[in-house]
Amino acid sequence: MLRLVTSLDTPPHGAATDSKERSRPRAVLPALCLTQITGWGIVYYAFPVLNPQITAATRWSAATTMAAFSLALVVSGVAGIGVGRVIDRHGPRTIMTAGSATGVLGLVVIALAPNPAVFFAGWILAGLSMSATFYQPAFAALTRWWAPDHVRALVIVTLAGGLASTVFAPLTAVLADHLTWRSTYLVLAAILAVVTIPAHALALRAPWPAATPAPETVAATPRAIIRSRPFLLLGLALTLSAFAMYAVVVTLVPLLVERGYTTAQAAWVLGLGGAGQTLGRTLYAPLARRAGATTRTATLIALGSLTTAALALTPGPYGLLVALSVAAGMVRGNLTLLQATAVTDRWGTRHYGRLSGLLGAPAMTASALAPFAAAVLAPSLGGHPALFLTLAAMAGAAAVIATGASVRREEPSTAAQGLPLHK
Numbered sequence: 001m002l003r004l005v006t007s008l009d010t011p012p013h014g015a016a017t018d019s020k021e022r023s024r025p026r027a028v029l030p031a032l033c034l035t036q037i038t039g040w041g042i043v044y045y046a047f048p049v050l051n052p053q054i055t056a057a058t059r060w061s062a063a064t065t066m067a068a069f070s071l072a073l074v075v076s077g078v079a080g081i082g083v084g085r086v087i088d089r090h091g092p093r094t095i096m097t098a099g100s101a102t103g104v105l106g107l108v109v110i111a112l113a114p115n116p117a118v119f120f121a122g123w124i125l126a127g128l129s130m131s132a133t134f135y136q137p138a139f140a141a142l143t144r145w146w147a148p149d150h151v152r153a154l155v156i157v158t159l160a161g162g163l164a165s166t167v168f169a170p171l172t173a174v175l176a177d178h179l180t181w182r183s184t185y186l187v188l189a190a191i192l193a194v195v196t197i198p199a200h201a202l203a204l205r206a207p208w209p210a211a212t213p214a215p216e217t218v219a220a221t222p223r224a225i226i227r228s229r230p231f232l233l234l235g236l237a238l239t240l241s242a243f244a245m246y247a248v249v250v251t252l253v254p255l256l257v258e259r260g261y262t263t264a265q266a267a268w269v270l271g272l273g274g275a276g277q278t279l280g281r282t283l284y285a286p287l288a289r290r291a292g293a294t295t296r297t298a299t300l301i302a303l304g305s306l307t308t309a310a311l312a313l314t315p316g317p318y319g320l321l322v323a324l325s326v327a328a329g330m331v332r333g334n335l336t337l338l339q340a341t342a343v344t345d346r347w348g349t350r351h352y353g354r355l356s357g358l359l360g361a362p363a364m365t366a367s368a369l370a371p372f373a374a375a376v377l378a379p380s381l382g383g384h385p386a387l388f389l390t391l392a393a394m395a396g397a398a399a400v401i402a403t404g405a406s407v408r409r410e411e412p413s414t415a416a417q418g419l420p421l422h423k
Contacts, residue, residue, distance in 0.1 A: 028145060029153055031203030032138045033160035035100070038195045039133045040161055041168025042188045043103050043126055049172040053181040064116050068123040070368045075127030076134070077364025083131050084140060084353030091208030092141040093200065099132025100196035104189050111185035133196065135161065136360050139340040140353040144209060151285050154340045158333070162278040222351045226358060230346065234297070234405035235359050238339060240398035241301045243366035244391040245332055247374040248308050249273075252325065255384035259315050269318075269325045276329025283330070284337040293345035298402040300338055304331045305395035312388030339363070346407040 047069050055062050086095045106125030113119035131137075135158070142153040168188075175184040225231050252273070256266035287296060307328035314320060343355045378387045 025145075025203070025206035027203040028141065028206065029156060031199045032141065032157050035096075035133065035196045035199050036135070036138060036157055036161040037164045037167060038192060039100070039103065039129075040164035041171075042192045043107070043129060043133075045165045045169050046172040046185070046188055049169050050176060050181045050184060053176055057181060060116055060119070065119070066371070068116070068120045070372065071120060072123040072127035072130065073368035074365050075124055076130035077361040077368070079128050079131035080136050080360055080364070081354065081357040083137055084355070084357030087137055087140045087353040088351055091144075091204070092137055093204035095132050096137055096141075096200040096204060097197060099129045099137070100192065100200050103129030103133060104193040104197070107185050107189035107192065111182045111189065133200075135336070135340070136356055137353075140356060141204065143340075143344055143352050145206070150344070151288055151337075151341060154337055155281055155285055158281050158336055158340075159278060162274070162281065162333070165274065222354055225347055225351070225355060228407075230405045230407045231355075231359075233401050234342060234346075235362060237297065237301060237398040237402035237405065238342070238359060239362040239366045240394050240401070241304060241335065242363035243370050243373075244308065244395040244398070245304055245335065246367040247370040247391050248311070248328065248388065249332075250371045251374045251378065251384055251387060252311070254378070255311065255388060256321065258384050261318070265318065269321055272322055273325035273329035273332075276326035277333035277336075278329075279326075280330030280333030281337060284334050287334065288341065293342065294403060294406040297338060297342070297405060298399045300331060300334050301395055301402055302399035304328070304335065305392045305399060307331055308388055308395060309392035312385045312392060346405075 051062065051065055051069075054060070054065055083095055083099075102125055106122050106127075106129055109122030109125060110119060111122075113122055138157055139154060142157060143150045146153040172184065172188065175187055179187065249270070252270050253263065253266040256269060257263060261269075291299065307324060310324050311321070311328065314324060339360065340356075342359060343352050347355060374387060374391075377390065378384050381387050381390060
C-alpha cells in the first residue's frame with residue numbers, strides 16, 4: 001500500500017510541472033486512506049456488531065435502532081449535496097475536519113442516549129459526519145488534486161476503505177466482550193477523534209488547485225448539467241442499481257438460510273463476497289482505459305443484474321455459490337469507482353463536488369431504504385429467490401437506462417489512458 005501511495009506523488013513520464021507537483025501533497029493520500037478505514041470502521045461498521053447488545057440492554061426494538069441508522073444514511077446523502085458545493089469552492093480541509101469532530105460528538109450522544117429520541121439525534125449527527133468524511137468528499141479531494149490521472153488514487157483509497165470492516169468489526173467485538181455497548185462507543189469515539197481530526201486538519205492544508213475546464217461539448221453551468229437528459233438518466237440508473245445491489249447484500253444470508261445452509265455457511269459466502277469487492281477494485285483502471293463512460297456504466301450494472309439472477313437461480317453446490325458471491329462482490333467494487341468517476345468522465349472536475357453529491361444523494365437514500373424494502377418484499381413475492389429475480393430485473397432496467405447517459409462521443413477514460421496500475 002505504501003508503494004502504491006508514494007508512486008502517485010510523482011506524475012508519470014515527467015509530464016507534470018513544479019506547480020502540479022506542489023498541488024499533490026504527499027500526505028493527502030495516506031491520510032485519506034487512514035481516515036477512510038477509521039471513519040467507515042467506527043461510524044458505520046461498528047453498529048451492526050453492537051446492535052444486538054444495544055437492543056438487549058435498552059429493550060428498544062431492533063426496528064427502532066435500525067431506523068436510526070438508516071436515517072443517518074439518508075441524512076448523509078442529502079447533506080452531501082451541500083458538502084460537495086463547499087469542497088468545490090474552498091477545498092476539503094475545513095469541511096472534513098468539522099465532519100470528523102461532528103462524528104465524535106454524534107458517537108458520544110449515541111453512547112449516552114437515555115431514550116430513542118436522543119439516540120436518533122446522535123445518528124443524525126453521525127449522518128452529517130458521514131456526508132463530510134466518507135467516500136464522496138475524499139473522492140472530490142483526490143479528483144481535484146490528482147486530475148487528470150486520478151483513477152489510481154481513487155482505487156487506492158477504496159482499497160483502503162475496504163479494510164474498514166476487517167479492522168474494526170473484530171476490534172468492536174473485542175471491546176464489546178469487555179465493556180458495555182455505551183463504553184465501547186465512547187472508546188471508539190476517542191479513537192475517531194485521535195485519528196481523523198488531526199489527519200484531516202494537518203494533511204489537507206495544500207492549496208486547492210483550479211479545476212480543469214469542462215469539455216466544450218457539454219453544458220458549462222451546473223444548472224444546465226443537472227437538468228440535462230444524460231445527468232437525469234445517469235442518476236436514475238445509479239439509484240436503481242444501488243437499491244438492487246444493497247438489497248442483495250443485506251438479504252444474501254436469509255436467501256441461503258432459506259435454502260438450507262447454516263448461518264455460518266451463509267456468513268462465509270457473504271464475507272468472501274466482500275473480498276471479491278476489494279479484488280474487483282484493482283481491475284477498474286484497466287477497464288477505464290478500454291471502455292468509454294457509458295459502455296462501462298451499462299456493462300457493470302448489467303453484470304450486477306446477471307450475478308443477482310444467478311444467485312436467485314442457483315441452489316448449489318456451496319462452492320458455486322461462493323464463486324457467484326465473489327463475482328457479485330467484484331462488480332460492487334467496480335460500481336463504487338464507477339460512481340466516483342462518473343462526473344469527471346462526462347463533465348470535468350470544475351463542479352465535481354456538487355454534481356457528485358447530487359448523483360449520490362438518491363443512491364444513498366435508496367441504499368438506506370433497501371434493507372426495509374427487501375424485508376417487506378420478500379414475503380409478498382413468495383421468498384428470497386423471487387426477490388433476487390426482481391432485483392435482477394431492476395438492475396437490468398438500470399443498465400438499459402444507463403445507455404442513454406452519453407454526453408458526447410466518449411473515449412476510454414482520459415484519467416486512465418496510458419497509466420499502468422502500480423502494484
